[in-house]
Amino acid sequence: xxxxxxxxxxxxxxxxxxxxxxxxxxxxxxxxxxxxxxxxxxxxxxxxxxxxxxxxxxxxxxxxxxxxxxxxxxxxxxxxxxxxxxxxxxxxxxxxxxxxxxxxxxxxxxxxxxxxxxxxxxxxxxxxxxxxxxxxxxxxxxxxxxxxxxxxxxxxxxxxxxxxxxxxxxxxxxxxxxxxxxxxxxxxxxxxxxxxxxxxxxxxxxxxxxxxxxx
Numbered sequence: 001x002x003x004x005x006x007x008x009x010x011x012x013x014x015x016x017x018x019x020x021x022x023x024x025x026x027x028x029x030x031x032x033x034x035x036x037x038x039x040x041x042x043x044x045x046x047x048x049x050x051x052x053x054x055x056x057x058x059x060x061x062x063x064x065x066x067x068x069x070x071x072x073x074x075x076x077x078x079x080x081x082x083x084x085x086x087x088x089x090x091x092x093x094x095x096x097x098x099x100x101x102x103x104x105x106x107x108x109x110x111x112x113x114x115x116x117x118x119x120x121x122x123x124x125x126x127x128x129x130x131x132x133x134x135x136x137x138x139x140x141x142x143x144x145x146x147x148x149x150x151x152x153x154x155x156x157x158x159x160x161x162x163x164x165x166x167x168x169x170x171x172x173x174x175x176x177x178x179x180x181x182x183x184x185x186x187x188x189x190x191x192x193x194x195x196x197x198x199x200x201x202x203x204x205x206x207x208x209x210x211x212x213x214x215x
Contacts, residue, residue: 019170023077025053025060032119039068039124040131049123051112054167054178056082063167064109066102067094067177068127078175085164085179093168094177100135104152105179106164111148113181121145125152130177 027048037047054063065072081092085106090096105126112122125148132139134149142149163182169175 019079020056020082020167021077022080022167022175023055024072024074024175025055027052027074028119029053034120037068037124037127039127042069044068049119050126051109051119052178054180056080056167056180061180061182062113063178063180064105064112064123064126065176066105066126066130066166066179068131070173070176072176076175079170080167080175081170082182083166083168084161085166086161090166092170093166094172095130095133098130098133100156101129101133102166102179103161104129104134104156106161107152107156107159108148109164109179109181110159111151118148122148125149126179 028050032049034047034049035045037044050064051062052065054061083090083093085102086099090099090102093102095101108122108126108129111117112119112126122145124142125145128134128142128145128149129152132142134153137150137153139149165180165182167178167180169177
């Protein structure tokens, strides 16, 4: 019974959404810098364009910034909530009521990581979607990235959202919010199976030691 309880605790840990340690490794490879970007009245100069690289629990992952207004710098480390895109509970994100917008961002992410992508146009579209809360074609058209926003509106509900995750600082507004694509769920299933085997081996070894002691 104790072995079974231990396995249940391990399985619960796998399915939970723990706080993850995050580090910003770089701001784009190759580096792509735009001289000036203006989003919702805020102008920034010499802006790095994604996808960036985040290190999450020791693993490097391509990450798209979806938060224009906060600041993150290469080398920053922080604790973050990780929320599945499409989740019914977005309370740990920066925009708990913007479920559709996060799904649109997943579509933009799928495009920006493709070889030869227009990284600048897609990144600006990503920032616009969250900044303006764009959910339909009546949005105020923005110079440079209308086609990408329109594509996100047309395709966000046609992509498989499994694996897409929102990375949100546990202290809201301290670091930018990012979107990543996590490892395939199958890898977690294999890890769970590995734990089960490990627990089984440990249990068999304990039983063998007990039998030897009795003999």
